[in-house]
Amino acid sequence: MNFTGRKVTVMGLGLHGGGVSCANWLIKHGAKVTVTDLKTKEELKPSLDKLAIKRSSDQTIKLVLGYHRENDFRNADLIVQNPGVPRESKYLAIAKKSGVPIENEASLFFKYCPAKIIGVTGTRGKSTTSSLIYQLLKVKSYPDVKSGSRPKRRDKLQARKVWLAGLPQKPMLEILDQIKPNDLVVLELSSWQLEILGEQKLSPQIAVLTNIYPDHLNRYLGMADYVKAKINIFQWQNKNDFVVLNLDNFETKKLGGKVRAKRFLFSKKYFAEQNGSFIKNKQIFFRKDGKTYKLTNLSTYKLIGEHNLENFLAAITVAGIFGVKPKEITAALNKFKGLPGRIELIREKNGVKYINDTTATTPDATMAALKIFLERQIPNSKSQTLSKFKIQNSRFKIILIAGGASKNIPIQKYQELAAMIKKTCKAVILFEGEGSDQMAKDLKAIKFRELVTNVLGMSSAVGIANNFSQTGDIILLSPSSASFGLFINEFDQGDQFNKIVSDI
Numbered sequence: 393m394n395f396t397g398r399k400v401t402v403m404g405l406g407l408h409g410g411g412v413s414c415a416n417w418l419i420k421h422g423a424k425v426t427v428t429d430l431k432t433k434e435e436l437k438p439s440l441d442k443l444a445i446k447r448s449s450d451q452t453i454k455l456v457l458g459y460h461r462e463n464d465f466r467n468a469d470l471i472v473q474n475p476g477v478p479r480e481s482k483y484l485a486i487a488k489k490s491g492v493p494i495e496n497e498a499s500l501f502f503k504y505c506p507a508k509i510i511g512v513t514g515t516r517g518k519s520t521t522s523s524l525i526y527q528l529l530k531v532k533s534y535p536d537v538k539s540g541s542r543p544k545r546r547d548k549l550q551a552r553k554v555w556l557a558g559l560p561q562k563p564m565l566e567i568l569d570q571i572k573p574n575d576l577v578v579l580e581l582s583s584w585q586l587e588i589l590g591e592q593k594l595s596p597q598i599a600v601l602t603n604i605y606p607d608h609l610n611r612y613l614g615m616a617d618y619v620k621a622k623i624n625i626f627q628w629q630n631k632n633d634f635v636v637l638n639l640d641n642f643e644t645k646k647l648g649g650k651v652r653a654k655r656f657l658f659s660k661k662y663f664a665e666q667n668g669s670f671i672k673n674k675q676i677f678f679r680k681d682g683k684t685y686k687l688t689n690l691s692t693y694k695l696i697g698e699h700n701l702e703n704f705l706a707a708i709t710v711a712g713i714f715g716v717k718p719k720e721i722t723a724a725l726n727k728f729k730g731l732p733g734r735i736e737l738i739r740e741k742n743g744v745k746y747i748n749d750t751t752a753t754t755p756d757a758t759m760a761a762l763k764i765f766l767e768r769q770i771p772n773s774k775s776q777t778l779s780k781f782k783i784q785n786s787r788f789k790i791i792l793i794a795g796g797a798s799k800n801i802p803i804q805k806y807q808e809l810a811a812m813i814k815k816t817c818k819a820v821i822l823f824e825g826e827g828s829d830q831m832a833k834d835l836k837a838i839k840f841r842e843l844v845t846n847v848l849g850m851s852s853a854v855g856i857a858n859n860f861s862q863t864g865d866i867i868l869l870s871p872s873s874a875s876f877g878l879f880i881n882e883f884d885q886g887d888q889f890n891k892i893v894s895d896i
Contacts, residue, residue, distance in 0.1 A: 396422030401464045403483065404474025405429045405439050407880055410497050411474050413563035416444045417500075418472070419452045420569075426464050428456040466490045472500070475584035478611060498585035501564040502594045507555075507575040510710060511595070513586060513625045514602030514638075516757055517703040519559050519731055520695075521602050522580040524707035526556040527728050529576060531720045552576065558585075560883055583608060583621040590624030598713065599626040599653070600636040602706055604643035605756040609800035619643060629653035636709045638702060639663060656680075656713060658705035660698075669709040676705070678712035687711070687718050692725045696735055699760040733886040735761060738893045743863030746893040749870035750886030755805040758794060758872035762816045765790055765866065789865045790817045791857045793889075795828030795847075796873030803830060809872060810834035818842060819860040821853045827873030849878065850888040858896070867893075 400423040405411035411427070418425050427443070429436060436457060445453050456464060465471060465487040471494045473484065487494055502509065510529075512522040555571060557564045558580035571577060579596065581589070589595065604622055612618040626635040633653035638644040640659050648655060657668035669678045674690040693704050704725075711721055730736070733750040740746070752758045792813065798806075806827075813820060813835060819842035820835065822828040832845050842860065847853045857867045869889045871882065879885040 394422065395470075398423050398469040399467065400425050400470045400472060401468040401487075402427045402472045402474070403429075403460070403465075403481075404477045405431070405436055405443075406474050406476055407436070407439055408560050409439075409442075409563045409566075412439050412442045413566040414472055414497050414500070415453065416442075417565040417568065419444050423470075425452065426454040426456060426468070428460050428464055430458065430460065432458045462486055465492065468492050470495060472496060473588065475582055479587060494588065496585055496588045497564050498558070498579070498581060499588045499592055499594060501557075501568055501579070502589065502592075502596075504568060505571055505577060506573040507571050507577050508598070509596035510576065510578045510598040510600065511581045511625050512558075512579065512600040512602065512706075513581045513583070513622055514600075514644075515605040515607045515754065516699060516760070517602040517706070518580045518582075519751075520700065520734065521600060521703040521706045522556060522559060522578050523731060524703060524725075524728060525600070525710045526554055526578045527724045528707055528711040528716055528721060529554045529578070529714060530724065531716060554578065581625060583618060584611070586624040587621050590621070590627060593628045595624065595626055595628040595633070597629070598634045598636070598710060599629060600706055600710060601625060601638065601644050601647070602703060603638050603641040605754060606801050606805060607754050607799060609802075610797075611799075623647060623650065626651055626653060634713055636668070636706055636713075638706065639668070640702065656709050658702070658709045660701060660705070669705050669712060671705075676708060678709065680712065685712070685718075688721050688725070692722050694725070695728075695730055697760055697764045699757075700730075733883065735764065738890050739896075741896055743865075744858075744861045745866045746889075747866060747868045748886050748889050748893075749868060750875075750882045750889065752870040752872060753796075753874050753882055754799070755801060755809040755872045758792075758870040759809055759812050761868065761870045762790070762792075762812050765816055765868075788816070788818045791819045791821070791860045791865060791867045792817045793821045793823075793853045793857055793867065793869045794872045795822035795831060795845075796825040796871050796878070797876040798825065798827035798830055799874050801827070803834075806830045806872075807834050810838055810840065814838055814840050818865070819857070820844070821847055821856050823847050823853065823871075823878055825873055825877060831872070850885065851892055854889065854892045854896075 395418055400418050402415045402425055405427050415425050415427050460483050465483045471487045471492055473494055473496045512518050553575045555567050555577045557567050604619055635651050635653045636656045637648055639657040657666055659670050662670050662672045667680050676687050678685050678687045687708055693701060733748055736748045738746045738748050749761045752761055821844045824846050835843055844856050861867060875882045875885045
């Protein structure tokens with residue numbers, strides 16, 4: 393790879409780390425980088441502090457902040473598009489008209505990564521599934537994916553390293569130069585990253601699609617357009633590649649016929665003949681080429697929630713493809729405690745549990761959380777390990793903090809959420825936003841009365857929730873909406889919740 397002297401415009405520095413790692417990687421490889429972002433210098437300070445800016449008259453990087461300049465797109469040799477930049481941007485259109493190629497972090501990674509890539513996408517569960525796969529494959533030896541047979545002892549692939557990237561605060565390009573040809577890389581991939589991968593006909597060698605639900609419809613023309621972006625994860629695979637699909641999800645189940653790679657399914661129910669993982673008599677089995685193997689017991693599944701069971705099965709299917717031994721699977725799963733901001737117990741005080749589910753940014757995700765409490769399950773520590781709720785009835789003990797931007801999610805989903813709230817919650821506190829307005833409308837329509845709307849900050853929300861609470865209650869942050877406006881992103885929202893709760 394040689395970017396020496398090439399003029400590269402990085403469009404969108406952002407605050408997740410991807411823009412910073414991209415700019416620094418390009419500078420390292422000789423590019424003349426211009427970083428442009430609509431956010432101001434003050435807003436971007438955490439990211440700017442990490443940029444490799446040369447303090448001399450011969451700077452390796454230029455900053456254009458608070459606005460964009462047409463010339464930075466017309467006269468560049470390359471544009472790198474941040475995932476937060478909409479594809480309809482007039483500046484991207486200028487670049488295309490001028491014949492300037494457009495990449496993103498993921499497409500650069502795919503072009504220069506020497507190792508096999510396991511790509512994971514889906515509306516929900518990407519980060520958890522990616523992390524589970526990483527944990528499962530961090531074993532000292534397993535067969536090569538093409539051979540299907542275990543290496544002899546002297547041929548164990550102990551030099552092989554497994555990498556995890558693409559999650560928030562785990563940028564891809566930060567690790568790229570360290571990867572060796574016999575390594576494996578597990579990447580979380582968003583629909584926005586997959587758009588450019590699709591345009592460039594790039595798919596990972598192993599593709600995992602956890603599920604598809606309505607989301608980001610403020611950025612897509614409709615559900616079909618969103619699904620089209622997602623299927624790029626397997627669209628350009630060949631017959632020697634692998635794809636893993638959720639048989640229990642309506643949208644992903646329909647996609648099986650479009651696959652040209654070796655197809656593996658996963659399901660919470662038994663299915664016959666086809667390759668993949670399923671549950672039967674509380675045992676998890678894996679089938680490949682007509683042979684069925686027991687991988688582990690359902691008791692090794694310790695994350696709470698049915699949605700996490702699907703993530704668990706997706707990851708185990710990948711482990712089965714790579715021939716990871718059952719005892720290695722069990723050992724790896726016993727070490728996995730879940731990720732922050734996903735049904736995470738922050739503390740318990742005066743008999744009230746405070747739970748952070750900030751990554752639940754759609755109605756489906758919040759409904760999944762509420763279903764957990766209907767089934768009387770709660771986290772028993774600051775992890776997502778399984779515990780039965782030791783009270784007579786978990787209904788009407790949840791004070792829900794939610795709301796924000798709607799992302800054009802179908803109204804039907806908010807109506808379903810309202811019905812679930814009425815079955816489970818004693819009170820709801822809503823931030824400002826279109827999603828909040830729709831939730832309030834639907835809750836009032838079914839005569840849900842303990843409702844506080846237009847709350848302007850996390851401190852106020854937690855304070856109001858405390859006023860509703862009593863011993864045995866749960867204060868649950870599960871937004872069901874995007875965090876645009878009041879918070880930098882959902883992780884900032886969760887961090888504010890954690891700090892306020894910890895200071896109570």
